[in-house]
Amino acid sequence: MKVVTAEKMQEIDKGAIQKYGIPEVILMENAGIEVTNVAKTILTSLEGKKVCIFAGKGNNGGDGFVVARQMFYQGAKVKVFILGGLESIQHSAKVNLNILQNMNIDIVPIKSERDWDKVKVTLAFSDCVIDALLGTGFRAPLQESMKNLIETINFSGKPIIAIDIPSGVDASTGQIDTIAICATATVTFGLLKIGLIFYPGADYTGEVFIKNIGFPYSLLQDECIKQTIITNSIVRSQLPERNGDVHKGLCGRVLVIAGSKGMTGAAALASLACLRAGAGLVTLAVSESVHDILSSKLTEVIIKTLPEENEELIYEESLKTLMDLANKNDVVVIGPGLGRNPSTVQIIQKFIEQTDKQLVIDADALYALSKNTNVLEEKSRMPILTPHLGEMARLINKSTDEIKNNLISIARETAELFQSIIVLKNSRTVVAYPDGNVYINTRGNAGMATAGSGDVLAGIIGALAAQHNNSNFDSAVCGVYLHSMAGDIAASAGMIGLIASDIVQAIPSARYGIQE
Structure with missing residues (x-):
C-alpha cells in the first residue's frame, strides 16, 4: 500500500x-x-x-x-x-x-x-x-x-x-x-x-x-x-518457507556479539529472539566475566568466551576470536549490551571494518560506529543499522526532535549516505534503502516501549537474514513486521506491563499467523 x-x-x-x-x-x-x-x-x-x-x-x-x-x-x-x-x-x-x-x-x-x-x-x-x-x-x-x-x-x-x-x-x-x-x-x-x-x-x-x-x-x-506501508501480504510473500527435510545447519547460523557486566539481559534477548525467529544455530560471543551468567540463562544457545583482563576485552585475542567465529556463521548481530569501554569500542570498529559477513548493527555497536561511519560504504554486503532516535542523532549529528519531525526524509538520506539499510525505530518504524525506497510499519503497540524490545528486533532481523540466504532487503522489512506482530500478540494479555521476553515468546505464533 x-x-x-x-x-x-x-x-x-x-x-x-x-x-x-x-x-x-x-x-x-x-x-x-x-x-x-x-x-x-x-x-x-x-x-x-x-x-x-x-x-x-x-x-x-x-x-x-x-x-x-x-x-x-x-x-x-x-x-x-x-x-x-x-x-x-x-x-x-x-x-x-x-x-x-x-x-x-x-x-x-x-x-x-x-x-x-x-x-x-x-x-x-x-x-x-x-x-x-x-x-x-x-x-x-x-x-x-x-x-x-x-x-x-x-x-x-x-x-x-x-x-x-x-x-x-x-x-x-x-x-x-x-x-x-x-x-x-x-x-x-x-x-x-x-x-x-x-x-x-x-x-x-x-x-x-x-x-x-x-x-x-x-x-x-x-x-x-517510494513510500509503502508494510502489509501482511508483503511479508507473507517474503518470509522463507521451511522444507520438511531440512536440518539446523540449513536454517541459518547467526553469531550474536553482545552483553557485558550488568547488561547480560540484552545478549540473552537478542540470542533467544534469533532462535524464536527460526535460526537453526545461534552462537553468542561474550566476555569471560559474564559467561557463567549467560550459560545459566540460555540452554539452547552456544556460548563462546572472549578473553579479557581487568574486565576489559583483550584487543588482539578477542578480535581474532570474533573473526574466527564470524567465518563459521552466515550473519552477525552486534551491539546489544556490549558496553562502551575503550577496548570494546576499538574491537567493534575493527571487526566491522574487517568482516565480510552480513551485519545487523545495533545499540553499543552503533555508538562505536558513530566514531567512523566511512567503513559502511565499503562493505560488500549492505549492513543493516537499527538505531532508535537517540542513536540516530549521534550517528548523523542531528537533534532527536529534527529526526522525529522528518523521519522518512532523514532515514532515506542516511541510507543513501551510508549505503546501508536503516531501520529507524519509533512508534512508526521506518525501513529505508539507499535507492530511496522506504517501508513504514503501522503495527505494534505502546506496550512495546520497554527495555530490551530493540534487542529482540535485532535478533529477529539477524535470524531472517540468515534464512533469506543473506537477502538483507527481505529480512529488514519482514523482521520489523514480525516483531510488531509478536508485540501485538503479547499485548493481548495486557499492554501495560508487557516486557521484552513476552515478545520473544510470541514470535513463533506471530510467524505462524503471518504465513498461514
Whole structure:
C-alpha cells in the first residue's frame, strides 16, 4: 500500500485533471459522494439527521459543499458554516457553493459573535459534524479564529467525519500546531497520507477510509511514490518457507556479539529472539566475566568466551576470536549490551571494518560506529543499522526532535549516505534503502516501549537474514513486521506491563499467523 505526502497527492490531482482530462468538479463530486456514504454507514441513515458542515475556502470546502447537497438529497437537515466571507471561494468550490445557494440550503458565514452563538447552538443539536475546513494543504500555524473553531467543534462531543485529513494535521508529517480536529472517522482520497499514520496526527484520525474518487490506477501506482506501508501480504510473500527435510545447519547460523557486566539481559534477548525467529544455530560471543551468567540463562544457545583482563576485552585475542567465529556463521548481530569501554569500542570498529559477513548493527555497536561511519560504504554486503532516535542523532549529528519531525526524509538520506539499510525505530518504524525506497510499519503497540524490545528486533532481523540466504532487503522489512506482530500478540494479555521476553515468546505464533 503506497503512502504519499501532500505535495505528491497534489501532483496526482493535477495529473488526473491535466493528463487524463478529468474535470476537477467531477473529482470533487465523487469525493462528496464517498464521504456521504461513510456518514450514512456511521449514522445508519441520513433521513431526518441534523448535520453541521464546516467548510473552508479551498477544495476541501468544495468537497464539503457536495456533502451538504448529497446529504440534503437523502433527507438530512444540513447547515453549512464558513469561517469568514464567501467572496474568496473560487473555481469548482464556487460552482458547488452556488448550487447550495440555489437550493436555499442554510449557509452561515462566521463573522460576528452572533454567528459564533449559532455555531454552538447548531452543534448542540447536531447528530454529526463534517470537517471540510483545511484538508491536505494545511501548513502551521493556525489562525486564532480557526483554533477557536476547532476547539468548539471538538468540545461538542459529536461524531466528526474529516474530509481527507483532520483539519490542523500536516498531511506530510503528522505534526500539528497546538490543536487539530479529533475525528471519529477520516475519509481520505486516492492514497493514504503520511500525516494519517504518523503521530501525533494518527491520534486524531479515528477510523480511516481510503476511497478512490476517479484517479487513474497508473497515477496511484507511480514508481516515483517510494513510500509503502508494510502489509501482511508483503511479508507473507517474503518470509522463507521451511522444507520438511531440512536440518539446523540449513536454517541459518547467526553469531550474536553482545552483553557485558550488568547488561547480560540484552545478549540473552537478542540470542533467544534469533532462535524464536527460526535460526537453526545461534552462537553468542561474550566476555569471560559474564559467561557463567549467560550459560545459566540460555540452554539452547552456544556460548563462546572472549578473553579479557581487568574486565576489559583483550584487543588482539578477542578480535581474532570474533573473526574466527564470524567465518563459521552466515550473519552477525552486534551491539546489544556490549558496553562502551575503550577496548570494546576499538574491537567493534575493527571487526566491522574487517568482516565480510552480513551485519545487523545495533545499540553499543552503533555508538562505536558513530566514531567512523566511512567503513559502511565499503562493505560488500549492505549492513543493516537499527538505531532508535537517540542513536540516530549521534550517528548523523542531528537533534532527536529534527529526526522525529522528518523521519522518512532523514532515514532515506542516511541510507543513501551510508549505503546501508536503516531501520529507524519509533512508534512508526521506518525501513529505508539507499535507492530511496522506504517501508513504514503501522503495527505494534505502546506496550512495546520497554527495555530490551530493540534487542529482540535485532535478533529477529539477524535470524531472517540468515534464512533469506543473506537477502538483507527481505529480512529488514519482514523482521520489523514480525516483531510488531509478536508485540501485538503479547499485548493481548495486557499492554501495560508487557516486557521484552513476552515478545520473544510470541514470535513463533506471530510467524505462524503471518504465513498461514
